[in-house]
Amino acid sequence: MDIKKVHIVIPIVMAGIIGYLGTKIMDIKKVHIVIPIVMAGIIGYFGTEIMDIKKVHILIPIVMAGIIGYLGTKIMDIKEVHILIPIVMAGIIGYLGQTDLNEAFSVLPSIPHISRPSSQPVRQVDLDETSLVISRQTDLNEAFSVLPRMSYPQPFVDKPQRTDVLLMSPWLAPIMWEGTFNRDILNAQYRQKKFVVGVATFAVKKYVRFIEGFLGSANKFFLSGHRVNFYLFTDHPEKVPSMKLAPEKSLFIIPVQNYSRWQDISMNRMDIISNRIRTHWHYEVDYLYSMDIDVQMFEHIGVEIIDTLVGTISSWQYTKPRDSNSYERRPESRAAIPSGEGDFYYAASFYGGSVSEVYKLTTACFKGVTEDRANGIEAKWHEESHLNKYLLYHKPTRLLSPEYYWDEELPRPQIIRVKRLSSVRKDLEEVRS
Secondary structure, eight states, X not given: OOOSSGGGHHHHHHHHHHHHHHHHHHOOSSGGGHHHHHHHHHHHHHHHHHHTOOSGGGXXXXXXXXXXXXXXXXXXXXXXXXXXXXXXXXXXXXXXXXXXXXHHHOOOOOSSOOOOOTTSOEEEEETTXXXXXEEOOOOHHHHTOOOOOOOOOOOOTTSOSXXXXXXXXXXXXXXXXXXSOOHHHHHHHHHTTTOEEEEEEEEOGGGGGGHHHHHHHHHHHBSTTSEEEEEEEESOGGGSOOXXXXXXXXXXXXXXXXXXXXHHHHHHHHHHHHHHIIIIIHHXXXXXXXXXXXXXXXXXXXXXXXXXXXXXXXXXXXXSOGGGSXXXXXXXXXXXXXXXXOSOOEEEEEEEEEHHHXXXXXXXXXXXXXXXXXXXXXXXTTHHHXXXXXXXXXXXXXXXXXXXXXXTTSOOOTTOOOOOEEEOOOOHHHHHO
16 A cells, blocks of 8 residues: 555545445434444554554544534534535545654655565665655654753853854854763753664774774764664774674674775775665664774764764864865866865764765765766865865754864864864874885
């Protein structure tokens, strides 16, 4: 029954037929309305079971049909005709009720279906339109659940938490700094959503040496208490150490080829992520983040990073004027940002967002990489240059401060109160050879 709104016709028509016959057979006025109501409820229930939509909405036309049907018999004292009132009203309310219940009824075109166990949430993504629809069956208790009671200082609009840093971008995207949010409130809110976060990371060639440090720190500090899937791409699956992760965290090892140049490994990550979203991840996770493997976490990174499109401000260039940033300026490159333009300089070491937005980003960036290759040019900072071009014209909805990717080679200024994630000290020439 691949239908959306028309299914309401079934209980309505059946209610009409039974209601009409009920009046003819039983010659009663009030009681016969029970028959179509019960029948509508049964059919409505099984209809929702078959079509994998919510059940509660059928109560609206059923209850309204009963009330109007009862009042109709009292006021008009008729037998057969009054059944038209609840039928028409049930149709109107059923249609309007479904129109409002977008989550229950909206079905967007999707890529070919992949069977999954019925107990798993169904995630359908139209990757051409880059829309994400997540269908979940919830009961009323879950739908109307509230945050648990907790005690915390009252916020005041005239007393900002911090005045030493920029807290909001010019396009009103929040910038996450220590001291600007309450993680307990955020965790309580996001636990109701039951989202799944994916992390894509690459350990190719000599970078396999960083796997244990990355996974060990991420297991402890990254989205503690929330479901996380780590997707590790490596050309040496046999070298991945055996590690015990928290119950809510899972590791998936995905073999991948290496390339002779580290630049090619870096630039092809966008293509690999884009393809994997299309074939697997849009069914498996709600949000997706790409992170370098040669990092470790030292403080909690929590749900404050969750948003539609997220970029991390580079620790190397967060105070530089735009004309001094490391943007690609050569007009012949698809990553070129014209002189006088640019917001922040974003690090390709940590970015992400909703699955559909990351698909758009990675697809567009790799298309730019491909066109540059065809024209015999390579952007200044490879895929990071293309990332900055994309985020200039597709503004992030949330920005992570340099706390979220601090470079160990830099001295820490006072505004960096917490070093949440940091690159590992290493000989770049040696590990890239």
